[in-house]
Amino acid sequence: MKPKPTDPGSLLLSAIRAHMELGTTEVIVERRKRTTSGTKSTTIVAESPVMAAIPPSLDMIELPEIQKRQFKSLGDHCEAINKCQLCELGATRNKFVYGVGNPQAKLMFIGEAPGAEEDRRGEPFVGRAGQLLDQILLAIKFTRQDIYIANILKCRPPNNRDPLPEEMNKCTPYLNEQIRIIEPKLICLLGRIAAQALLKTSTPLGKLRGHWHEHNGVPVLVTYHPAALLRFPAYKKETWEDVQKLRARYDELG
Numbered sequence: 001m002k003p004k005p006t007d008p009g010s011l012l013l014s015a016i017r018a019h020m021e022l023g024t025t026e027v028i029v030e031r032r033k034r035t036t037s038g039t040k041s042t043t044i045v046a047e048s049p050v051m052a053a054i055p056p057s058l059d060m061i062e063l064p065e066i067q068k069r070q071f072k073s074l075g076d077h078c079e080a081i082n083k084c085q086l087c088e089l090g091a092t093r094n095k096f097v098y099g100v101g102n103p104q105a106k107l108m109f110i111g112e113a114p115g116a117e118e119d120r121r122g123e124p125f126v127g128r129a130g131q132l133l134d135q136i137l138l139a140i141k142f143t144r145q146d147i148y149i150a151n152i153l154k155c156r157p158p159n160n161r162d163p164l165p166e167e168m169n170k171c172t173p174y175l176n177e178q179i180r181i182i183e184p185k186l187i188c189l190l191g192r193i194a195a196q197a198l199l200k201t202s203t204p205l206g207k208l209r210g211h212w213h214e215h216n217g218v219p220v221l222v223t224y225h226p227a228a229l230l231r232f233p234a235y236k237k238e239t240w241e242d243v244q245k246l247r248a249r250y251d252e253l254g
């Protein structure tokens with residue numbers, strides 16, 4: 001029999017799914033049971049099987065020539081790499097999704113990879129998650145013209161599966177060149193995949209978010225991916241706290 005969405009088993013399953021999405025390793029679910037003497041509450045703690053696949057250090061990888069070159073502008077760089085076939089996603093993409101925004105932005109947002117709509121239009125964060133990101137930006141008084149948005153991967157993984165470590169290894173040098181050209185003063189990483197890949201860590205997202213880290217000398221704040229907020233609206237409160245922190249640090253830049 002199909003379980004009711006409110007039964008404890010379903011609640012536990014959905015909590016595990018939620019925490020897998022968010023990269024935490026511990027799941028806590030409260031189970032409430034009605035009895036003749038009132039409502040009893042017990043807590044279930046379970047281990048999520050999440051452990052992200054972390055790409056090895058890029059220092060250990062021999063880069064292709066195109067990734068050793070330094071470019072004068074984002075346009076030159078995009079022009080040079082937009083036919084890339086370094087990993088198998090080059091064969092399945094519809095459009096190469098380089099990045100969008102202000103080439104002199106002080107603040108960069110970085111997600112994990114293009115989705116279906118991004119792959120169709122060649123622009124990052126243009127689906128439902130992108131619309132939510134626009135609302136978040138607006139709430140902290142930014143527009144897309146103020147910032148720059150990119151992803152770890154430039155091509156869409158089929159069926160929106162997680163990027164594979166070898167795909168991230170091959171694509172991250174492109175992102176690093178974008179960062180080198182833009183010279184942002186702050187970076188905001190959206191979601192577990194982007195955070196773990198760029199910070200080279202397997203620390204769960206729940207522990208990374210809301211804190212300042214560093215990538216090549218640039219202060220980095222981690223928060224939830226807007227797509228996760230669409231599935232788990234309860235995380236909007238923490239995201240709001242994170243982006244206010246981001247705005248305050250941005251304002252300190254002068």
Ligand code: SF4
Pocket residue numbers: 084085086087088089090091153154155167170171
């Ligand atoms: S995902 Fe990155 S490395 Fe793979 S083909 Fe696309 S641009 Fe090249």
